[in-house]
Structures are given as C-alpha cells and as structure tokens.
Amino acid sequence: MNDNELITMVRESVADVHTVTPVAQVISRGRAVRARRRIPGVAGTLAVAAGTALAVTTLLPSGHQGLLGSGHPGRHPASAQLAAWTVARQVNGDIDVTIHQLQDPAGLQRTLRADGLPVTVSFSGSPLSASCQPYDTGRDILSAVAHFHTSDGSAYLVINPSALPSGTGVSIFDEPGARVPLPSPHTPRHGQGSGSTAPAGITGPLAVALVYASQQCTG
C-alpha cells in the first residue's frame, strides 16, 4: 500500500460524514456568542457561581515556600512533607496529596513521579504545556482515579493510580481568574509557611484531569 492509497483510504473512511446543522442555527448561536462577549461581567459571575456551587474548588493563598517538616509517622518512607503540600503513599496503593499552598509544583511533581505516578503539576495557571495532550474521558473514570475534598482551606486529593486508563497520566493544576471571593488567610498546619501573608497573586480553584502519558508530559 503506497502513500496515496493510504491517504485515499483515510479520506474515504470519513467521506460519508456531513454536517446536519442548518447555517441559520449556526448564525443564531453566533449571535449569542457575540452578545455574551459584550457583557463580560456575566461570564465572570457565572464562573464564580459554578465554582461555588460545585464545591470542588479551593482557594489557596499564594505565600512563601514553607519549610521542611517531618513526615507522617507510620506512612510510606518515601512520603515527603512540606509546608506547602504533603504526599503519602497508602498501603492500598492510593496516593494522598494534601495541598496547603500552591507552591513548588516542580517539587510536588517530582515527589509524585518518584512514587510511580505519571503526572504533570502546574500552579501557574497553564493547565497544559505544549507537550501534553488532554485525555477526554467520562467522569466515572475520572472519579475512580481521583477525588478531592477540601477542609480548613486545604485541598485533599486522593489518587488511585491503578484506576488510570492505559497510557494516561494525571494533570494537577489551578484555575486562575475565577475571581472567587478570597478566604481568610490560611496558616499551614505543618512547617512554618507564611500563610498569614496577604494572599497576593491568589490563584483559582485546584483541579485534576487526565492526559495522555508521555515522557515529555508526565515523565
């Protein structure tokens, strides 16, 4: 099979697919898009409402990097603990991540990868680097891989690596710009982080998603 035959085959494989949406419907939708752009406040308000209603977001103050603390007793020896976040591998294989401050994403990424998790971590508001490709999946799979809860201004993330679909990894990132009302400054429970510092440069909700695993993206 030469290149031309292969190209023809690929083209013909989808040749019967046609749009069915009338152009009038597209234009109507386009008008709505245009109108929405004229009221920027509306989008912002909706983002705040969604963030609040879903109760999945946490706003973590951006302060200085916390100092090293001691590991949790009785946990995996590879567990690491910083004022900004802690990582602990449980006996059932789950990885518990506690995030007090959105600091040192490279350190968190390194620690999680050392525990065998294909992961990319970004607290810079850019969820996907050019080397990462999103893996679009149903929420049931995503929920099996990871779930959040929040308490006392910290985010608790439990990751089950064994539930990851083959060839995928985890992306942990923040969502800046949501402009959710800021919580009171949070003081980390571990170490001596500067959580009492005014949260200048506050970031938005913390989020997790799946990506295609690759050396460049997830290590």
Next chain:
Amino acid sequence: MGVGNQQLDFAEFYRSAADECLRAVLVSVGDQDTARELVDEAFARAWASWRTVSRHPAPEAWVVRTALNAGISRWRRRRREVPVPDPARLANPPAVSGASARLVDPLIMAAVMRLPARQRQVIALRLILDLDTARTAEVLGIAPGTVMAHLGRAMAALRHDLEPELQQENRS
C-alpha cells in the same frame, strides 16, 4: 460589507467548508457527536468574529483549531466536575446510533484513534483538510519539521496496522 452580505458570505463559507472541518475534527477526536458539537460551536464563533475570520488566510483552519481548542476547554470544564459525583449525571452516555456509526469506516477509524493525539491532529489537517505543512505547523503551533515527522510516523503506524487486516479481508 453590510450584515446581509456578511451573512451570505458566511453561509457560502459554511456550505463549502463545514463537511471538511467536521471530518477533520472527527479524525482528531474520534467521536461523531463530540465532533459535531465542537464544529458547530467553532462555526458559531467564526460568525461572531466573521469580520476577522473572513480575512484569515485559511478560515477553515481557524475553525478546526477553534473546535480543537473548544474540545480542550470542554475537557477542562469536565475535570472540575470530578469531586461532585452526581449519580444522575453519571449515567452511561447515549450510545452512538447504528446509522451514525456506519458513516465512518470502523477499521480505519480504530487505527487512527490508536495514534497519539498530535499525530491525529496532523492527519486531520494535512490529509483531511489538505493544508500544507507550513499552515499545519502554524495552526498547531509546532515546527514544520515536527509536522513532517508526525505525519511520517502516523502513516507508518497506519500502514502497519491496516495492511495485515486489509490482506485478511481480501483473502476472505
């Protein structure tokens, strides 16, 4: 250009480019319903910015890029829903109807979907939308050499996947 003329201009563009854009996005995302939603949204945005898009050197590439970006945005929205398991909304998604599934060649589509996402995007833009290497590189934000490398790897993988199956089909 008046609004009436703009509508005619856009409608002509939609009629001429919509099918190709849909096929390109389909090859990239693999699911017809998703591809249709993304392309509809991208064309709506194209109309919302038609003064700009109509002057784009390759407006169909703009639409496909916008559709793929919308897919990423959708992915980003979806991930926020992780911690809120809502049994009512976690029901199985509707299955692709038989008629819809028959529109694509399942053997070839399966082989395409086994490619990495970036290679699928290159296939979509280079082979389905028929963009040249430079335009494909611009749309994807990568170097032309990288486009050629991805295309070469994708073609090799497809050939490797499809040839044995086609030979078997021919024998039977």
